Amino acid sequence: EAGVVQSPRYKIIEKKQPVAFWCNPISGHNTLYWYRQNLGQGPELLIRYENEEAVDDSQLPKDRFSAERLKGVDSTLKIQPAELGDSAVYLCASSPTFEEADTQYFGPGTRLTVL
Amino acid sequence: AQRVTQPEKLLSVFKGAPVELKCNYSYSGSPELFWYVQYSRQRLQLLLRHISRESIKGFTADLNKGETSFHLKKPFAQEEDSAMYYCALSSEYGNKLVFGAGTILRVKS
Numbered sequence: 082e083a084g085v086v087q088s089p090r091y092k093i094i095e096k097k098q099p100v101a102f103w104c105n106p107i108s109g110h111n112t113l114y115w116y117r118q119n120l121g122q123g124p125e126l127l128i129r130y131e132n133e134e135a136v137d138d139s140q141l142p143k144d145r146f147s148a149e150r151l152k153g154v155d156s157t158l159k160i161q162p163a164e165l166g167d168s169a170v171y172l173c174a175s176s177p178t179f180e181e182a183d184t185q186y187f188g189p190g191t192r193l194t195v196l
Numbered sequence: 197a198q199r200v201t202q203p204e205k206l207l208s209v210f211k212g213a214p215v216e217l218k219c220n221y222s223y224s225g226s227p228e229l230f231w232y233v234q235y236s237r238q239r240l241q242l243l244l245r246h247i248s249r250e251s252i253k254g255f256t257a258d259l260n261k262g263e264t265s266f267h268l269k270k271p272f273a274q275e276e277d278s279a280m281y282y283c284a285l286s287s288e289y290g291n292k293l294v295f296g297a298g299t300i301l302r303v304k305s
Contacts, residue, residue, distance in 0.1 A: 084239070114292075123200070123282050123295030124240070137292060172240070185293065187240040 085188035087173050093194045099161035102191045106154070106175030113150060114185060115158050116172040124172050130156065160193075168195045198223045200285050200296035208302040209273050217268040217299050219257075219283030229259055229266040230293070232282040240282070243268075253277070273303045 086105040094100050106113050111132050116124035127146070129137040132153035141148065145164070150156040160167055170192050174185040199222040209215055221227060231243040244252045246259040246266060257268045266283060283296040 121205075122297050123284070124293075125295070126292050129292060184242065189239050 085173055085175055085186055087171075087188035087191055089191055090189060091192050091194075093196065094163055095196050096165055097162040099159065100163050100193060101160075102158045102171050102173075102193075104156045104158070104173030104188060106156070106173070107186055110175035110177055110186070111153070112176045112178060113156050114172075114174040114176075115148060115156070116174065118170040118172055118190070120169070127158070163193075163195045165195050168193055198227075198285055198287065198294040200283050200294055202281075202283055202296035202299050204299045205297070206300045206302065208304060210304050211275055212272050215268075215270045215273045215277070215301065215303075217281050217283075217301065219266045219268065219296060221264050221266065221283075221285050223264075223285060223287065225287055228286045229257070230284045230286070231255070231257055231266075231268050232284055232295070233279050234282070235279045243281070273301075275303045275305055277301060278303045 085107055088103050092100055113130040115127040117127055118124045126140055128135055128141045128148050130150045133150050146160055148158045170190040172190045173188040176185045201220045203218055207217060229246045232240050233243040234240045244250060244255060244257060246257060255268055255270045257266050259266050278301055280298050280300050282298045284293045286293050
């Protein structure tokens with residue numbers, strides 16, 4: 082079992098450039114989460130999907146961030162344009178069902194550095 | 197609002213000493229509390245949850261609603277316990293996890 086897969090693992094870009102992160106959840110997991118983890122802090126939820134529907138995106142900065150989960154499997158998180166403050170680790174997690182939100186399985190994360 | 201506070205950034209203990217990682221929360225409803233752990237170069241993973249009332253790797257945690265705390269304890273620390281520990285809270289609706297800032301546990305030989 083590969084677990085949650087994320088790519089790339091590292092990304093360095095200049096400010097104002099676009100960037101995209103990809104996540105493949107554990108097979109059969111309906112719920113998918115994107116978190117942002119700033120240095121020295123715990124993960125903070127950006128968006129949660131139930132299948133292909135975004136059911137909680139209240140913390141997603143919608144002016145520059147967007148996400149999609151086509152066909153309710155893989156998901157992509159995009160930032161356009163990136164700002165210096167976006168430097169962080171972006172974590173993807175999945176869980177079998179909404180009711181089992183506590184049993185979230187995390188990916189390795191993508192470390193974004195914006196110069 | 198849901199909030200989790202871990203007052204210690206770093207906790208350093210000697211091998212064999214007792215460990216207590218502190219966690220306090222703020223939530224008006226009936227929360228579910230969890231401890232997640234991240235070992236070096238590994239991904240974040242669930243350690244234990246309060247509803248299970250189980251001991252994992254010798255760690256236990258008791259939910260104290262009066263003190264709004266969920267401290268993680270282990271009577272005798274081992275070097276392999278060295279990791280980053282996050283306390284997390286979920287509402288009774290189980291809709292999302294709110295994490296604390298984390299505590300680094302270093303167990304010295």
